[in-house]
Amino acid sequence: MDKREKDIEKLKDYKYGFSTDIENIRAPRGLNEDVIKFISNIKKEPKWMLDFRLKAFERFKQLKEPDWQKPKYPKIDYQDLYYYSAPKSMNDKPKSLDELDPKLLETYKKLGIPLQEQARLNGIAVDAVFDSVSVATTFKDELTKQGIIFCSMSEAIQKHPDLVKKYLGTVIPTTDHFFATLNSAVFTDGSFVYIPEGIKCPMELSTYFRINASETGQFERTLIIADKGSYVSYLEGCTAPMRDENQLHAANVELIALDDAEIKYSTVQNWYPGDENGKGGIYNFVTKRGLCKGKNSKISWTQVETGSAITWKYPSCILKGDNSIGEFYSIAITNNHQKADTGTKMIHLGKNTKSKIISKGISAGFSDMTYRGLVDINSKAKNSSNYTQCDSLLMGNKCGAHTVPYIKNKNFDSNIAHEATTSKISEEQLHYCQQRGLNSEEAVGLIVNGFCKEVLQQLPMEFAVEAQKLVGISLEGSVG
Amino acid sequence: MLKINNLSANIEDKSILKDFSLNINPGEVHAIMGPNGSGKSTLSNILSGKKGYEISGEVLFENNNLFELETEERAHKGIFLAFQYPLEIPGVNTNIFLKTSLNAIRKAKGEKELDAIEFLKLVKEKARELKFDEEKLNRQLNVGFSGGEKKKNEILQMSMLSPKLSILDETDSGLDIDALKVVSDGVNTLRSKDNSFLIITHYQRLLDYIKPDFVHVLMNGKIIKSGGPELALELEKKGYENFN
Numbered sequence: 086m087d088k089r090e091k092d093i094e095k096l097k098d099y100k101y102g103f104s105t106d107i108e109n110i111r112a113p114r115g116l117n118e119d120v121i122k123f124i125s126n127i128k129k130e131p132k133w134m135l136d137f138r139l140k141a142f143e144r145f146k147q148l149k150e151p152d153w154q155k156p157k158y159p160k161i162d163y164q165d166l167y168y169y170s171a172p173k174s175m176n177d178k179p180k181s182l183d184e185l186d187p188k189l190l191e192t193y194k195k196l197g198i199p200l201q202e203q204a205r206l207n208g209i210a211v212d213a214v215f216d217s218v219s220v221a222t223t224f225k226d227e228l229t230k231q232g233i234i235f236c237s238m239s240e241a242i243q244k245h246p247d248l249v250k251k252y253l254g255t256v257i258p259t260t261d262h263f264f265a266t267l268n269s270a271v272f273t274d275g276s277f278v279y280i281p282e283g284i285k286c287p288m289e290l291s292t293y294f295r296i297n298a299s300e301t302g303q304f305e306r307t308l309i310i311a312d313k314g315s316y317v318s319y320l321e322g323c324t325a326p327m328r329d330e331n332q333l334h335a336a337n338v339e340l341i342a343l344d345d346a347e348i349k350y351s352t353v354q355n356w357y358p359g360d361e362n363g364k365g366g367i368y369n370f371v372t373k374r375g376l377c378k379g380k381n382s383k384i385s386w387t388q389v390e391t392g393s394a395i396t397w398k399y400p401s402c403i404l405k406g407d408n409s410i411g412e413f414y415s416i417a418i419t420n421n422h423q424k425a426d427t428g429t430k431m432i433h434l435g436k437n438t439k440s441k442i443i444s445k446g447i448s449a450g451f452s453d454m455t456y457r458g459l460v461d462i463n464s465k466a467k468n469s470s471n472y473t474q475c476d477s478l479l480m481g482n483k484c485g486a487h488t489v490p491y492i493k494n495k496n497f498d499s500n501i502a503h504e505a506t507t508s509k510i511s512e513e514q515l516h517y518c519q520q521r522g523l524n525s526e527e528a529v530g531l532i533v534n535g536f537c538k539e540v541l542q543q544l545p546m547e548f549a550v551e552a553q554k555l556v557g558i559s560l561e562g563s564v565g
Numbered sequence: 566m567l568k569i570n571n572l573s574a575n576i577e578d579k580s581i582l583k584d585f586s587l588n589i590n591p592g593e594v595h596a597i598m599g600p601n602g603s604g605k606s607t608l609s610n611i612l613s614g615k616k617g618y619e620i621s622g623e624v625l626f627e628n629n630n631l632f633e634l635e636t637e638e639r640a641h642k643g644i645f646l647a648f649q650y651p652l653e654i655p656g657v658n659t660n661i662f663l664k665t666s667l668n669a670i671r672k673a674k675g676e677k678e679l680d681a682i683e684f685l686k687l688v689k690e691k692a693r694e695l696k697f698d699e700e701k702l703n704r705q706l707n708v709g710f711s712g713g714e715k716k717k718n719e720i721l722q723m724s725m726l727s728p729k730l731s732i733l734d735e736t737d738s739g740l741d742i743d744a745l746k747v748v749s750d751g752v753n754t755l756r757s758k759d760n761s762f763l764i765i766t767h768y769q770r771l772l773d774y775i776k777p778d779f780v781h782v783l784m785n786g787k788i789i790k791s792g793g794p795e796l797a798l799e800l801e802k803k804g805y806e807n808f809n
Contacts, residue, residue, distance in 0.1 A: 511652075512616070514652050516614075516636060520639075520648075521669070522666050522670040523666065525637075527669065531657055531662070532654055534657075535655055535706075536655065536656055537656070
């Protein structure tokens with residue numbers, strides 16, 4: 086095997102599949118009021134926070150697990166999961182990276198996220214979430230000087246209770262659907278961002294989520310508030326060890342943009358997808374919703390979804406402020422036995438609101454992909470518009486692609502355009518590229534990256550390159 | 566350079582090439598003429614490595630057994646096919662495609678890959694030579710190109726890669742006189758004592774611009790007659806039907 090072949094061989098393995106042997110503190114197995122109190126207590130939360138959780142739990146008990154989605158999965162026993170798991174060393178609350186357990190630092194280094202000062206070179210502030218807790222946030226001091234708050238959700242609850250109280254649950258209420266409500270009851274950690282009025286955040290903010298412990302659900306909660314006239318670009322990355330069991334990841338992400346503010350939220354999701362026979366992998370059941378609360382505000386979601394056994398999510402925008410803009414750019418790739426049911430919801434409430442949806446789905450192997458999207462233009466949302474483009478690319482003949490658009494327009498001044506295509510990478514295209522000297526993997530990579538280009542362009546520069554590679558790697562071995 | 570010995574090809578039990586033999590030496594230009602369905606495109610497909618044919622016989626390229634080489638390996642060794650129907654690849658910039666292709670071949674040959682600046686210098690020079698609209702280099706590969714532009718793009722790629730053996734599969738079909746001139750200029754510039762060409766065409770017209778050393782008439786999968794350039798003129802006068 087020459088070096089290149091070895092490199093490819095290496096890439097074929099899920100390189101984030103290792104696990105870290107670390108001593109954990111866990112909540113008792115199962116889901117009940119005591120477990121919720123345990124979580125709230127270990128995080129030393131104020132009473133209002135516990136009440137928020139318990140209210141959600143009351144509601145949760147009345148809710149039924151939805152089953153309208155295309156990918157079906159075996160019944161999850163919610164009493165058989167752990168809802169809190171954290172490295173024991175985090176209990177002593179290390180004050181700086183120097184005090185952090187070296188095993189944790191090593192883990193993040195292996196993942197390519199150097200938490201120590203060399204992070205400075207990337208110019209990206211990172212919040213690292215390990216199972217149920219945030220272990221470190223970099224660049225905090227620099228950001229604080231501008232009044233920007235970037236910390237773990239647990240810390241925000243302690244230090245910025247007014248902001249959290251004012252906004253938490255305003256976009257995803259505690260009475261929302263099954264998984265979102267479960268999250269409201271048991272969420273553990275996540276990131277909190279507040280950008281003050283008129284400030285353009287000078288660096289990319291990023292959270293890196295890592296599931297390590299087995300039999301543990303990860304329920305992260307992220308809240309981003311962009312005050313009037315501010316701007317922030319935020320990126321999240323996700324990986325998990327290779328395990329034979331399926332693990333549940335049910336996050337809630339709320340974004341709030343006030344007048345003239347803009348939030349750009351990018352996701353590169355590479356949770357463990359299961360093995361090639363479909364054993365193991367993450368259930369990625371996530372609720373992401375942004376509220377364009379103020380006039381002229383803008384929220385833009387970009388997602389590159391390559392991992393997880395099942396991806397089930399619809400990052401959405403509620404366009405409440407007049408002239409507000411919502412965007413959704415998505416690349417979803419499924420290979421082997423992966424399944425995805427993903428898309429977006431654009432709810433137009435304000436006047437002159439605009440939304441744009443660009444979705445690129447690629448399915449290979451035995452996988453199955455559904456784009457599901459809602460465009461809802463309210464009767465008061467005069468002069469609004471939506472443009473949707475939804476393209477699917479099939480590789481081989483054992484995979485599936487489905488497009489399910491829901492379109493509601495309740496006034497006569499608005500217009501909606503929907504375009505959809507389904508295509509296959511043709512033998513002819515491959516032959517053409519190969520005749521020009523590219524091998525079949527390179528040819529597929531080139532064609533697929535071309536297909537995804539409009540979305541890849543939306544990612545911050547540093548991540549676009551990574552994502553481009555990831556797109557190629559995810560489809561390794563899918564031709565031949 | 567290229568030795569084809571008793572090549573037969575079937576597709577789904579239909580026999581297309583029958584005991585086809587041809588020998589091309591370095592520096593020679595061969596033209597193959599034949600009516601629709603005579604096996605011309607099958608020949609270029611097989612030489613380039615397209616799958617889906619049942620093949621017997623032998624093809625040697627510089628003493629390598631062609632059938633043991635993958636499509637891209639044939640390209641690395643210097644075989645180029647100008648496609649009859651060049652493919653569109655949406656989202657892929659023409660420049661990027663050209664650079665990826667050129668560097669893949671250079672790398673395989675153990676040559677230094679060109680960086681962006683070196684590449685741009687070269688591609689601009691070649692585009693100017695061929696009067697290829699430089700603005701098109703920044704467009705998606707062949708997307709929205711006219712038939713003539715696609716063919717010119719093939720010739721641009723050919724002159725960028727300077728292959729040892731260029732196969733032109735009906736590159737002249739559907740071209741106006743100006744585009745035909747561009748194609749023939751491309752071939753004539755690359756023509757040398759080392760580089761060979763296999764030109765597949767319906768019409769004699771192209772051969773007014775590119776003077777072949779040999780002309781072969783292909784009918785029902787077999788060469789029925791070979792000769793010099795005068796054979797093309799004779800063919801044009803009589804038509805394929807009356808040629809036998």
